[in-house]
Amino acid sequence: MKQVSLKIKNVSKVFKDFKGREVRAVDDISFEVNPGEFVTLLGPSGCGKTTTLRMIAGFEKPTSGMILINDVNVVEIPPWKRDTAMVFQSYGLFPHMNVAENIAYGLKMRKVPKEEIEKRVKAILKVVGLEGFEERPPSSLSGGQQQRVALARALVVEPSVLLFDEPLSNLDVLLREQMRVEIKRIQKEVGITAIYVTHDRTEALTLSDKIVLMKGGKIEQIGTPEEIYEKPVSKFAAEFMGKINFFPIDVVEFQPDKTVVKLKNAVYEIPSVPTKRSEKYVLGCRPEGLKLSKEGPVKGIITTIVYLGNFSEYYIQTDYGEVMVKVLPPFDKNLTEGREVFIEVIPEIAKIIPES
Ligand SMILES: Nc1ncnc2c1ncn2[C@@H]1O[C@H](COP(=O)(O)OP(=O)(O)O)[C@@H](O)[C@H]1O
Ligand SMILES: [Mg+2]
Structure with a gap:
């Protein structure tokens, strides 16, 4: 398989809507995809992925x-x-x-000899795990199998870049998880450069070398998935990657590799520095980054416990709105719905995020 690089440089796309107004669907974006890399374009509906x-x-x-594909402007x-x-x-x-x-269609169009076509179709069916399915009509296949045929048809022409647009959206949850693993395996096996569009953060986290x-x-x-999950540059990025609670804080001091912050009366040393300087910051705590305690800066009432x-x-109602805390067993039998509780921050995994 050929391995190519892809560079998107200051690309914009302006459409005219039905009233003739300009819609800036893509606004000056730049990113690079290395040879053989799996890159996901992730974001909410309408953000310009497709x-x-x-x-x-x-x-x-x-x-x-x-x-630029292999440094040639295409x-x-x-x-x-x-x-x-x-x-x-x-x-x-x-x-x-x-x-x-x-699967053979694209090869026929390219006038590949018959024997060669047969060989390549057989080989690619093996890659996608559909050996022996040659004669079957698509209507007799499950959604997952049809998606594998579509993938085989794309791969068989040995493209330089494989592009996916929300390919798993039509599958049920179980199949989606299965196909996710399959797509990753196949992409790595053939070593092709791939770009994958999705609004599903779990897909992006599991599949991508880079998001x-x-x-x-x-x-x-x-x-990388870890970088975006662990070091979100904004509240939007933090929230898009998963449930997170925000608390307003005062920064006491920036040090080279840590930040001292104050949340109400509690002072924390957070072992990271913000990715971007800003006027105001919030403390971002994922549900696993908080614990219930007898004391702590945030007081609240337990409204719901989901086992x-x-x-x-x-789920805890606080002055900062609803806060969600993930609790591991053993569960404290005294902490029932309606009870008052304090929330403590685990500074090691808290994030300092620019307010805007
Ligand atoms: N052909 C088009 N004409 C006018 N507007 C378009 C066209 N295609 C997309 N858009 C607009 O561009 C924006 C981005 O669309 P799209 O790239 O499809 O987003 P996504 O795939 O992230 O959901 C949307 O506001 C959409 O309505
Ligand atoms: Mg789309």
């Missing part, structure tokens, strides 16, 4: 900026000459063709 992917595939032309190159392949949410299989014919988090056509943060077996979620 538009970005379609510009990489060549279905849309950027209003400005450059898209903006003027039509999609069919661009050597990318796309897997969609709707599988887009041809219903009147069997599995083998569906490009988008908001309103712009890039909010780029980083989840290996842990429980405690």
